[in-house]
Every structure is written in C-alpha cells, then in structure tokens.
Amino acid sequence: MHPLHHLICEYHTVHVKKHCTPLHNLLDQFSEIYPDRVESIAPNQHPNTHTNTTFITEIAQDRDSSMQKEADSLLEIKIFTDGSAIDQKVGAAAVMYRRGKSALSRVLRYHLGGTDEYTSFKAEAVGAIMGIWMIRSEHIAGCLLISVLTDSQAFIKQAVTCNTSLTTS
Helix, strand or coil: CCCCHHHHHHHHHCCCCCCCCHHHHHHHHCCCCCHHHCCCCCCCCCCCCCCCCCCCCECCCCHHHHHHHHHHCCCCEEEEEEEEEECCEEEEEEEEEECCCCCCCEEEEEEEEECCCCCHHHHHHHHHHHHHHHHHHHCCCCCCCEEEEECCHHHHHHHHHCCCCCEEC
C-alpha cells in the first residue's frame, strides 16, 4: 500500500478551510475520487527482464579441472571470492571480471578482525556475501549469466543446504 494512502483516506473525509496542505488541495481538485474504492495493485518485485533464476552448484574433482572449466567458461561476468587468516588476522575479498576485459571491474576487501574472534570459514562466507553484493549493486541479476567462484568446499556444501549456489575454483 502506498505510504500516502492513509493520509488521503483521512484528508478525504475532513474538509479544511484554513491551512490546507497540498494533499487537501489535490483532493479538492479531484473530488470525484474515493480512496476506499481505489484498487490496490502490488508492485512487481523484479524488473521485467527478470526470469526465474537457476542456480547450478558444482564442486570440481581437482584443482586442474576447476581451472580448465573456468578458462573455458564464456560467461559475461565472473566473480571470485576468498577468505583467509594470516598473521592472526582474518579477511575476505571479492573481485569481478567482465568478459573481454583484462583489468578487474571491481574489487572489495574486508578485514574481519583477529583469529581469536573469526575463522577462515566466516571469512569465506563474508567473501561470498561481498560477491553477491557486487551482483546486486551492478543490477545484473537475472539479466546476465554470472559465475561466482570460491575455493571453499565447506562453504559451498553449507550454502547448498541454504539454497545458495556457488561454484568452486
């Protein structure tokens, strides 16, 4: 429901002579409109180009086959995510490549904190979230085929149980 619907219903029943708001003036101009008879239409939650998204989750048999599959891929966008711990610090990163461009399209990095608070698994999850955030902020979900690649089989297996999809590299 529109945020002004409640005010219009209220202003429609109360006629003000002094200190009229713009809504009062509009309702006076369109006196034949009765807010309680206006049809409510739920807005479309997805752009018109949106189709039902299909996720494919794959875990490669070995490192070489994973790298070969990624090299053979002709997808428009590839996002690589990673999380790790080094020198008692835990961090995550996500990078985006577009087909045909040698330079990175986007890079995100995040320092979570120390190894006493965070694990590598949590860093992998943050990296994946940043990758998904890249997709969302670019407004490309449902428009282009996208590959999100991570090296954490544990995270992928956990994500599959949550109906999330990632491909390992």
